[in-house]
Every structure is written in structure tokens, then in C-alpha cells.
Amino acid sequence: MYQTTLSPRVSETDGVGHINNTTLPVWFEAARNPLFSLFTPDHDFAKWKMVIIKTTLEFVKQIYFGTDVEVRVWVKRIGNSSLELYEELYQNGxxxxxxxxxxxxxxxxxxxxxKIPEAIRAELEKHLYV
Known part of the structure; x- marks a missing residue:
């Protein structure tokens, strides 16, 4: 599992007082930086490898400014050329x-x-969701 801690910003808080729903996809993507580094170590967009084809986001509880959040990322499935991730966002545990x-x-x-190279596949397997 990959873990990232983020601090919610005032600008991400909406008029109802919780973190706006448009913020969460950005936070989940930020937690994937270690995966992006596996596929494109120099982060050169001309050689970028990871292309998103599907995402499904489920909101469980409201998130608020003033308390850090933790994003956890697991590898759920590794295909020939694709991979599926499962992610959770926590606040106050x-x-x-x-x-x-x-x-x-x-x-x-x-x-x-x-095809996903074998060296990358081996690293991804260390983070499988079981």
C-alpha cells in the first residue's frame, strides 16, 4: 500500500463547510505519484505512460478543512497492459x-x-490489495 498525507486548504472548502467534491479526484491523483514514478521516472510528459481510462468515486463521509487526510492506494489488479487501483481517503481515522x-x-x-514491464509488475505486486 502507498500512503500519502495531505492538508486540506481553505480554497478546497465549499460554501456548505466541507471539502468540495471536485477536490477528491485531485487528492487521489496526488497519492499516485509513486506509481507515476515507476512508469515514467523522469516525469517527462513527452514519455508519459500512465493514461487513465476509468474512475469510480464513492463519497462516504464529509471531509473538513483543518484536519489532515490520509490517502491509501493499493493495486487491485495487474493486467497485461493495464492496472486497477483501489483507494481510500481517511480523516480522523x-x-x-x-x-x-x-x-x-x-x-x-x-x-x-x-505490456507492463516485469520489473514494474514485480514492484506493483508488493502493493496488492488482499
């Missing part, structure tokens, strides 16, 4: 949101998916 996201290892220059 409680699950506030769940997300599932699917990425494809994609070659931008050739405009086609590529």
Missing part, C-alpha cells in the same frame, strides 16, 4: 471516500498500449 481507477500503460508516440 474514518473512511470518507473510496475510489477505483484503471490505467493503461500507453506509448504516446505510437498511440498504443504496451
Amino acid at each position: 474514518e473512511v470518507c471516500a473510496k475510489n477505483a481507477v484503471t490505467y493503461v500503460n500507453y506509448n504516446l508516440a505510437e498511440q498504443k498500449s504496451e
Whole structure:
């Protein structure tokens, strides 16, 4: 499992007093930085590999400004060229949101998916959701 702690910002708080629902996809993506580094170590967008093809976000509890959140990311499934992640966001030790996201290892220059390399697959397997 990958873990990231984030501090909610005032600008992410909406008029109802909780973190706006448009903020959570950004937070979940921020927690995927270690995965992005596996596929594109130099973070060069011209060589970027991870292309999102599906995401499903479930809101469980409201999230508030003033208390850090923790995002946990697991690898749920590793395919030939794709991987599915399962993610949870916690505040005060409680699950506030769940997300599932699917990425494809994609070659931008050739405009086609590529097999996930064995070295990356081995690292991903260390973070499997069981």
C-alpha cells in the first residue's frame, strides 16, 4: 500500500463547510505519484505512460478543512497492459471516500498500449490489495 498525507486548504472548502467534491479526484491523483514514478521516472510528459481510462468515486463521509487526510492506494489488479487501483481517503481515522481507477500503460508516440514491464509488475505486486 502507498500512503500519502495531505492538508486540506481553505480554497478546497465549499460554501456548505466541507471539502468540495471536485477536490477528491485531485487528492487521489496526488497519492499516485509513486506509481507515476515507476512508469515514467523522469516525469517527462513527452514519455508519459500512465493514461487513465476509468474512475469510480464513492463519497462516504464529509471531509473538513483543518484536519489532515490520509490517502491509501493499493493495486487491485495487474493486467497485461493495464492496472486497477483501489483507494481510500481517511480523516480522523474514518473512511470518507473510496475510489477505483484503471490505467493503461500507453506509448504516446505510437498511440498504443504496451505490456507492463516485469520489473514494474514485480514492484506493483508488493502493493496488492488482499
